[in-house]
Amino acid sequence: MERLEQYDVAVVGGGTAGCAAAAGAVMTGARVVLIERNAYLGGEATHSGVGAFCGFTTCGKNPVRVVEGAGNLVLEELEKLGAPAQNRLSASGNWNISFQPEYLKCALDHLLQKLQADLLLHSLVIGAQTEKDRICALTCADDEGMFTIRAKAFVDASGDANLVRLAGARFSWGDEHGQVQAASLPFRLSGVDITKDMSPRAVKRAVDQARNAGMKHLPRESGFLLTLEGSQMVCALIPSVMPEGLFARELTRMEQELREQAVSYALALKRYMPGMEHSELVMIGPSIGFRETRKLVGRTQLTGEDVLSGHKRADGIARGGWKPEIHRNMTEMATYLAVKEGSWFDIPLGALQSETLENLYGAGRMIWADDTAFAAVRVMGTCFATGHAAGVAAALRARLGQTPCAEKVREELQKQGALI
Template sequence: MVERCYPFDVAVVGGGTAGVAAAVGASRTGARTVLIERSPYLGGEATNSGVAAFCGFYTCGENPVKVVAGVGDLVLQEMESLGPTLEYVVSATGNKNVNFQPEYLKCALDNLVEKEGVELLLHTSLIDVKVKDGRIQSLQCMDDEGAFTVEADCFVDASGDAALAHLAGANTLWGDEEGRVQVATLPFRLSGVDTSKDMTPAAVEQAVIRAKEAGIPFLTKERGFVLRKEGSSTVSVLLPSVMPTGISAKEMTQMERETRRQVLSYVKALREYMPGMEHAELAVIGPAIGLRETRRICGKDRITAEDVLGRRKRPDTVARGGWKPEIHKDVNKMGTYMEVEGGSYFDIPLGALQSESFENLYGAGRMISSDDAAFAAVRVMGTCFATGHGAGVAAAWQALHGTAEVVKIQEELRRQGALV
């Protein structure tokens, strides 16, 4: 068999919100760009796990200010072109979110990357990375025809789990100082729900507590979100939870099985004890568990809790973060928040996207360089659009011009409509 080898300027691994933004940003900068995704569709946690709300497009609290535009806006526009697939809502926690329909998002992302000239490789797994003299040279990938090579001048790891960085031998972190990560959740969808009834986290809690008292097994989190769309009887439920200790096949299998078992118990609990759910039917599980936190890269710079809480502004910014630290460390409880000033944001520096180990490797999305509390603010999908866009433009500029000049990268990001 003839070995397949594909050359590009920029290679992006991971087709979630960060990866799509990175690939589109790189292509718009003029780089020949490939986007590699192991699933049969794009979207990451938004489509794999059915997390049907973009948090982070706006600042938290009252008087929300938009802090993410650029490629994020292109995605929203593509969704709007497909019909009434978006809703701008204030969540139960008082923050402005963009709710969306995940199945339409798959098609919108297909359309966008095709329009922007990105080479898309779905059903493609990264299996190895070739490095030499402090640079990544190529990726070894696998599809059902066998192995092939992707060469590039610069690389963006948007895998969520720092898979590229890990295989390359780059320095990475796992969770906090004690090695604990945030809880993973398996969302599921119910149809036939009377959404005129109370669907608040408090109502969910009352139902789950009653179900636990009645002896329904495998229930963990008592208080959680039910995401609904106006005029629809289908809702997304964010309850089944587990604490990851690793992401090997064995560990992932255990977590998927455990949370699917929880789903069936939650369906029974909600049907029996939550008004409006009496005739609910299980429509979709997952289809994959949603990981909030695994590995992060060690970058040339690092975002800290002080940066986030103090809403620090920086001259080397390539993205804005508007969310507040949202921490999920207990499988039985909802996340807790560290409060910030309403309507405010913090800057994300270029160095937080640059690997300290390899000069041509960038990180994007939830795996950028940050401490534990700061991570809890940058991991949301709206901010992932912003960091992905920044990483993609930076990688493309370096691939085309040989340097990563932050002023030039900022100029290009602004030309593409990003807020920096």
């Protein structure tokens, strides 16, 4: 018997962007399904262990809030679970929101349950059926076999533009030269005295000592340690590798190499960094964290000039406030491009719309942006905002039967508490 389900909007990928897209579409009145291949939601925030949301505010010591809406609903669910997120000034001089990844998994579950969005975990999208200039159905697989999901509009929030590729829509790999930013595999340590110096400078001193002592698998000179007030747990963002594709063999190579690095860095910190003497490695990953892979080719490209000048626009459907953070060198810390303190920019609706398929929207780190702009919009706080907008746009597309204008999307987002 054929397994067939029908919806107004189908969202592929349950990271921050995908969850926000599902929430936005449901609150617009659509019947929604969210398809996720992992056992839980959260994307890089949970299965890569990145315990901090960047981009909810502008950069600098006096931040301005630029993301609310669906992102704020998630923060509220964390609060209800007794694990409130903490607004912290990071070692880079920017504010981020630190959280506990295990609680985030439940917070996202609770939000989608409350909104009554259908959720399919352990489900792979393996094909897309198209008719002329639109997608009409997805071919999916689980442990019982294949099934079909039909919908009127679709959101690709896979991070890697997987639906875009399967549907035959245009995409690019990395920047105009085919280069991508380094990938990472965070790991967590317990038993850390966070009252000691946890700065990148302290990490570098420890790594230098370890290298001088002959330790191997330490390619990056330093990295960030994410802390939570009152906790002895830290998340280390250090192991790095440069992706060359998403084939199984390449993914296997990267995962194994990064795990080797994580074990080496954990030992180096334990031996040579004050405050780490009693630390224990408690978790690696469990999955590689990508910064950049495939990107949707959209109708309007967000540019570095838009970001650096704080460009405001009538077709803006989300705000971005993170300054460009570029990880091109696998051995060194990120490069940051300066922006005016408190400055934010608008993200146009066209950056989320497929150039070639009229009922396909992209969200998160795969939206259409040039190299500099991408380095500012790929962070998870901004992914909440673009996901929310993509979900609303897709729901309006499903209701109207045609592509909604930016004004209608903006109106609905404002009703749902988004900052526009």
